[in-house]
Structures are given as C-alpha cells and as structure tokens.
Amino acid sequence: xxxxxxxxxIALDWGTTSARAYLMGADGHIVAERSAALGIMxxxxxxxxxxxxxxxxxKATLTELCxxxxxxxxxxxxxxxxxxxxxxxxxxxxxxxxxxxLADPAFELASVEIAPGRTMQIIPGVLDLKxxxxxxxxxxxxxxxxxxxxxxxADDSEEQLFLLPGTHSKWVKVSGRTITEFxxxxxxxxxxxxxxxxxxxxxxxxxxxxxxxxxxRGVKVSxxxxxxxxxxxxxxxxxxxxxxxxxxxxxxxxxLSGLMIGAExxxxxxxxxxxxxxxxxxxxxxxxxxxxxRALNIFGIDQVRELQGTAPRGIWAVAxxxxxxxxxxx
Amino acid sequence: xxxxxxxxxIALDWGTTSARAYLMGADGHIVAERSAALGIMxxxxxxxxxxxxxxxxxKATLTELCxxxxxxxxxxxxxxxxxxxxxxxxxxxxxxxxxxxLADPAFELASVEIAPGRTMQIIPGVLDLKxxxxxxxxxxxxxxxxxxxxxxxADDSEEQLFLLPGTHSKWVKVSGRTITEFxxxxxxxxxxxxxxxxxxxxxxxxxxxxxxxxxxRGVKVSxxxxxxxxxxxxxxxxxxxxxxxxxxxxxxxxxLSGLMIGAExxxxxxxxxxxxxxxxxxxxxxxxxxxxxRALNIFGIDQVRELQGTAPRGIWAVAxxxxxxxxxxx
Numbered sequence: 001x002x003x004x005x006x007x008x009x010i011a012l013d014w015g016t017t018s019a020r021a022y023l024m025g026a027d028g029h030i031v032a033e034r035s036a037a038l039g040i041m042x043x044x045x046x047x048x049x050x051x052x053x054x055x056x057x058x059k060a061t062l063t064e065l066c067x068x069x070x071x072x073x074x075x076x077x078x079x080x081x082x083x084x085x086x087x088x089x090x091x092x093x094x095x096x097x098x099x100x101x102l103a104d105p106a107f108e109l110a111s112v113e114i115a116p117g118r119t120m121q122i123i124p125g126v127l128d129l130k131x132x133x134x135x136x137x138x139x140x141x142x143x144x145x146x147x148x149x150x151x152x153x154a155d156d157s158e159e160q161l162f163l164l165p166g167t168h169s170k171w172v173k174v175s176g177r178t179i180t181e182f183x184x185x186x187x188x189x190x191x192x193x194x195x196x197x198x199x200x201x202x203x204x205x206x207x208x209x210x211x212x213x214x215x216x217r218g219v220k221v222s223x224x225x226x227x228x229x230x231x232x233x234x235x236x237x238x239x240x241x242x243x244x245x246x247x248x249x250x251x252x253x254x255x256l257s258g259l260m261i262g263a264e265x266x267x268x269x270x271x272x273x274x275x276x277x278x279x280x281x282x283x284x285x286x287x288x289x290x291x292x293x294r295a296l297n298i299f300g301i302d303q304v305r306e307l308q309g310t311a312p313r314g315i316w317a318v319a320x321x322x323x324x325x326x327x328x329x330x
Numbered sequence: 331x332x333x334x335x336x337x338x339x340i341a342l343d344w345g346t347t348s349a350r351a352y353l354m355g356a357d358g359h360i361v362a363e364r365s366a367a368l369g370i371m372x373x374x375x376x377x378x379x380x381x382x383x384x385x386x387x388x389k390a391t392l393t394e395l396c397x398x399x400x401x402x403x404x405x406x407x408x409x410x411x412x413x414x415x416x417x418x419x420x421x422x423x424x425x426x427x428x429x430x431x432l433a434d435p436a437f438e439l440a441s442v443e444i445a446p447g448r449t450m451q452i453i454p455g456v457l458d459l460k461x462x463x464x465x466x467x468x469x470x471x472x473x474x475x476x477x478x479x480x481x482x483x484a485d486d487s488e489e490q491l492f493l494l495p496g497t498h499s500k501w502v503k504v505s506g507r508t509i510t511e512f513x514x515x516x517x518x519x520x521x522x523x524x525x526x527x528x529x530x531x532x533x534x535x536x537x538x539x540x541x542x543x544x545x546x547r548g549v550k551v552s553x554x555x556x557x558x559x560x561x562x563x564x565x566x567x568x569x570x571x572x573x574x575x576x577x578x579x580x581x582x583x584x585x586l587s588g589l590m591i592g593a594e595x596x597x598x599x600x601x602x603x604x605x606x607x608x609x610x611x612x613x614x615x616x617x618x619x620x621x622x623x624r625a626l627n628i629f630g631i632d633q634v635r636e637l638q639g640t641a642p643r644g645i646w647a648v649a650x651x652x653x654x655x656x657x658x659x660x
Contacts, residue, residue: 087573127574129574131554132551132564132566132567132570132571133567133570133571133573133574133576134566134570135570135573167529168529168566183563184563184566184570185560185562185563185566186524186528186529186562186563186565186566187562189528189529190520190523190524190528190562190565193520193523193524193527193528194516194520194523197523197527198516198519198520198523199497199498199516199519221462224461230515230560230561230593230594230596230597231560231561231562232515232516232517232520232561232590232593232594232597233513233514233515233516233594233597233598234462235516235520236462236464236498236514236515236516237462237463240462240463240464240465240514241462241463243417243463243465244457244459244463246463260562263560263562264560264562264563266560267560267562267563268563
C-alpha cells in the first residue's frame with residue numbers, strides 16, 4: 001500500500017453486467033483494482049428486490065464496491081464511464097454526436113451526488129445519428145485509453161479503425177482522437193442465443209479446447225459463394241454438417257463462431273477486405289480478441305494490434321483533459 | 331359421423347412441437363382432424379419423466395391422439411410425415427437425396443410397429459447434399475399436397491418456387507413434382523430469440539394489432555444501402571431508432587420482423603428480385619404467410635399464392651402413389 005498516499009483518481013468502468021473500479025495514482029498508474037458482477041442490471045434487480053429507489057441502490061453498490069477508497073480519499077475525484085450513464089443507469093449522460101473529439105477539454109460530463117457534498121462525474125457515450133443510428137457507452141473511453149497506451153495517432157490526421165468485440169461489437173473509425181463514424185454488430189449476443197437456445201444447441205458438445213480448424217472453416221464459409229448469403233441461411237449448416245457427418249459435435253461451437261465473426265467482417269469490411277494501409281486495433285478480452293485477429297488474418301488483414309484493459313487509461317485521460325486531477329502538492 | 335364408414339387413411343403430420351392427425355375418407359377428404367402439443371420433443375420429455383422407452387412413449391402418444399380411430403378402423407393404413415421420422419423421432423426414415431420425385435411410387439417408406447401386427451409408415455425427408463447441406467422433414471409432403479390441391483404443374487417441366495415459412499423457413503425449387511434444390515433460413519427461430527431474449531426485447535411493447543407500416547419500414551431497410559449489410563448490423567437499429575425517438579416501442583416487433591423477412595428474401599432472391607415469370611407458392615399459417623406476401627410485394631413479386639393445410643393432402647398423395655389405399659369395396 002505504499003502508493004496509496006498518491007491516490008489521484010477513483011475510476012469506474014460501470015457496464016450492464018459488471019462494474020470495475022480502479023484506484024489510480026500519479027501519471028495514471030493503477031494502485032488497486034476491483035471488479036464485481038454489479039452492473040446496472042444487477043443494481044436494478046437489487047433496487048426492486050429491496051424496494052429501494054434506484055438512487056439508493058446505486059449508492060449502496062458504489063459503497064460495496066469501493067466504499068473504503070471513498071472514505072480514505074475524501075478529496076479524490078470519482079469518475080465513471082459506461083452504461084451507468086444510460087437511461088437505465090444512475091443518471092443519464094446525454095450522448096455526444098459524431099464527430100466526437102475524445103480529448104476535448106470542453107465536453108460536458110454528467111454528474112450525480114454520491115454522498116453529501118460529493119459527486120461522481122459520468123463520461124457521456126457517443127451517438128452516430130445516421131439513417132440507422134448507432135450508440136456506444138464506455139467504448140469511446142476504451143478507445144481513448146488505447147490511443148494513449150499505444151501512443152497511437154502521433155499524426156492526428158491519420159485514420160484508424162478500432163474494433164471492440166463483445167456482446168455488441170463496435171467498429172469505430174477514429175481520426176486523431178475524434179470518433180467520426182461507427183456501427184454495431186449483434187454478433188456476440190446472437191451467437192450466445194443460437195449456441196445455447198436454438199436447435200443448433202442440441203448438437204453442440206463442449207470442445208476439448210479452442211478448435212481453430214473448425215473456427216477457420218466457419219470463417220472460410222463466410223467468405224465463400226455460399227457464405228455470401230445471409231447468416232440466417234448459413235447458420236443452419238452448423239446442424240446439417242453434423243447430420244451428414246461432415247462436422248463433429250464438439251466442433252459446432254467453434255464453427256458457428258467462425259461463421260458469425262466471418263459474416264461480421266464481411267459486412268463491415270467487405271468480402272475482399274485486404275487493405276494494406278488499414279491499421280486496426282482490437283480492444284477486448286484476450287480470448288475474443290484472438291478469435292477476431294485470426295479471422296481478420298484469413299481476410300488478409302495482418303496488421304492487427306490487440307490491447308486489453310484500456311478503460312482506466314481512457315478515464316484518466318478524460319479526467320486529465322477536464323482538469324479534474326489535482327496538481328500534486330510537493 | 332356419416333362418413334366414418336368410408337375411412338381410408340389415418341394421416342399424421344408429426345413435427346417437433348405438435349402433432350396433427352387426420353381421418354381421411356374417399357378421395358382424400360378429411361372426415362375428422364385433431365391436433366395437440368404432442369410433438370417429438372414433448373414425447374421425449376414424457377419418456378424421460380415416466381422412465382418409459384421412447385418407443386413406449388410414442389405408442390402412448392399415438393393412442394392419446396387417435397387411439398379411438400385405430401380401434402374403430404383396424405384395417406385402415408396409418409402414415410405419417412415430419413420429424414417423427416428423424417433420429418430424435420420414433421424411427422429414422424433415411425433422407426431421400428435431391429432430385430426427389432415426390433410422387434414416385436417406388437421410394438421407400440420407413441415403418442414402425444404401432445401395435446402387434448400393425449405398422450405405421452413414415453415418409454422420409456429430403457436431403458440436398460451441397461457444400462452446405464440442407465434437410466427437410468414434412469415440408470416435402472406439404473409441397474406435394476399444395477401441388478395437388480392447387481392443380482399446379484400441369485406442365486411437368488415447369489419450375490416453381492415454394493416457400494414454407496416458420497421456425498426454419500424453407501425455399502424449395504420444384505420441377506413438376508420433383509424437388510431439385512432448397513435452402514433453409516433460421517429467420518423464425520432467430521426472430522423469436524432476438525425479440526424475447528436479446529437487448530432488443532427490453533424495448534418491445536405489444537403492438538395493438540399487426541403494424542404494417544412498421545413492418546414495411548423494416549422490409550425497406552433490408553433493401554436499402556444500409557440494409558445491404560449483414561442482419562447482425564441492421565438489427566441493432568431496432569434499439570437505436572427507439573433511443574433516438576424515430577420508432578415507437580410498440581413498433582419494434584413489427585419493424586424487426588420486416589427487417590428479418592426482408593433480409594431473408596434479399597439473401598434467397600437477391601436485392602432486385604423482380605422476376606415476372608416467378609411462380610411462388612407459400613404453404614404456411616395465414617398470419618406468417620401474409621407477412622411474407624407483403625414483403626415479397628415490396629420486392630416486386632406480385633404473383634404469390636398462399637395455401638394452408640396442405641400436409642394431409644400430401645400424405646394422401648403419397649399413400650395413393652404407394653398403393654397403400656384400398657380400392658373401395660362396392
């Protein structure tokens with residue numbers, strides 16, 4: 001606990017199903033961190049079960065997560081990103097429209113009282129108000145963290161592509177530190193539903209380990225003539241290939257994963273995605289990131305950078321840009 | 331019960347979640363019919379719950395459904411189509427490969443003993459062993475029934491397209507009475523999962539009645555530039571359009587339905603599906619059939635025929651072709 005004295009920020013990455021808290025010291029290094037299944041969904045359930053107001057339930061959850069930090073560091077600012085700032089969250093942080101400069105010192109944070117005289121700031125999400133609109137909450141902060149961590153975008157005019165895989169994966173174009181456009185694919189959530197609750201799930205047997213050949217086979221089908229068709233048409237092959245003894249039951253899950261990730265890449269980047277100049281950074285958990293990297297490689301995209309845990313760094317960058325951090329008293 | 335004396339066939343359309351039984355008289359008219367939620371899935375659950383063999387559970391279910399008919403008409407043949415002939419069914423009826431002549435008097439039926447000295451014939455499904463194989467069980471019989479009912483295919487060389495919407499919709503090319511190729515779309519099952527269990531379900535409010543304008547809006551998005559992308563990308567708009575107040579919560583379900591049915595039509599027929607010569611017959615329940623007809627109209631396909639309840643007629647045609655029907659003794 002040698003660094004505790006330097007604590008400068010309590011940062012929260014507070015999503016739908018989980019909450020992560022970081023105690024950050026000088027220069028944004030992480031002094032301590034915690035995570036728990038205390039996402040806004042669980043908070044809402046708790047509020048209902050205990051007939052609390054949502055505000056009370058959020059206060060109690062924050063105390064459960066990091067009440068000791070709040071007590072020990074009374075003057076340290078508290079700032080959060082993610083779904084905690086949604087309509088279903090603690091308080092709504094109105095979306096910022098694209099183009100959204102993530103490092104803009106002037107954009108408005110939402111704020112909510114967490115104790116008498118003390119507030120928590122909430123970083124707003126970003127809205128792309130195109131014909132089929134798109135929204136993100138939390139991913140924008142991960143991207144800013146990734147840019148800082150990897151010292152990307154030395155040249156602010158350079159365009160980069162970020163992929164944030166997950167329940168709803170985000171593909172985000174960034175110019176310098178400005179999000180210019182993005183889209184969302186429901187791949188992760190639909191994969192989970194199809195592989196656990198559809199007819200396909202009946203044939204799925206656990207794979208002994210990640211079966212890359214079955215995964216790659218799925219990706220290649222998504223690139224093929226037959227794969228050109230809608231995913232709804234190709235997905236049924238995860239059943240029929242087993243029925244015709246061309247796929248093992250313990251390969252189904254990886255095959256379907258490849259099929260769906262391949263279809264997503266096709267949709268976003270096109271079937272012939274080879275673009276030598278494309279700089280792509282994936283921010284997400286290691287296992288899922290490596291799946292996307294493998295699939296992207298099959299599409300001819302070799303320049304893929306993977307980064308984990310970028311959210312706290314992004315929160316730090318926002319806090320810094322917004323002047324929330326105290327100049328250390330020497 | 332005046333016609334009971336003429337009973338010539340007990341026909342069963344026995345699927346995954348329901349079973350329908352028909353007592354048929356001279357020329358295939360339906361004397362009596364019954365249906366119950368006694369599909370092969372429920373039979374398997376019953377077998378497990380009552381620690382019966384699957385064979386015993388199927389026998390008991392058949393008795394529950396139409397034991398009185400079996401008793402009263404001891405010499406009347408019994409014949410079934412559908413998932414009852416699958417690996418998970420009563421006994422497996424090996425698939426017939428395409429091209430499969432539905433009226434071929436020589437193709438082999440499976441058979442299972444339903445009582446001492448008495449058997450039930452089972453009509454096999456059809457297999458299209460292409461790169462991504464496809465299978466059907468029961469739909470082939472509905473198609474044969476449709477051809478007979480509507481006196482289609484007077485010219486046996488004419489190619490026709492059949493659509494059988496449902497949990498897994500089938501698009502089937504038929505030449506004369508021969509199935510030449512087909513594909514399956516998981517639209518129905520995926521729609522059910524997305525609209526009841528995904529994040530999209532959170533915003534869905536029941537529609538006062540079928541909302542055709544929201545449905546048609548979804549279909550049109552599937553045809554548009556943005557809709558050219560994979561369904562996984564467009565589906566999220568069922569959420570974001572509500573968040574941005576461009577879609578009402580009670581429109582979400584119909585919008586998503588239009589989006590998904592439109593995407594299916596795009597995949598199967600292409601974005602510019604207008605084909606004046608295309609003769610399309612939909613065999614399915616009225617509500618779902620009318621959705622597909624509306625969507626097809628938007629794609630410029632106006633020649634759509636809808637038929638309901640074609641399975642018993644198809645079973646009758648198979649029984650007749652196979653010489654199972656007794657010549658009435660005058």
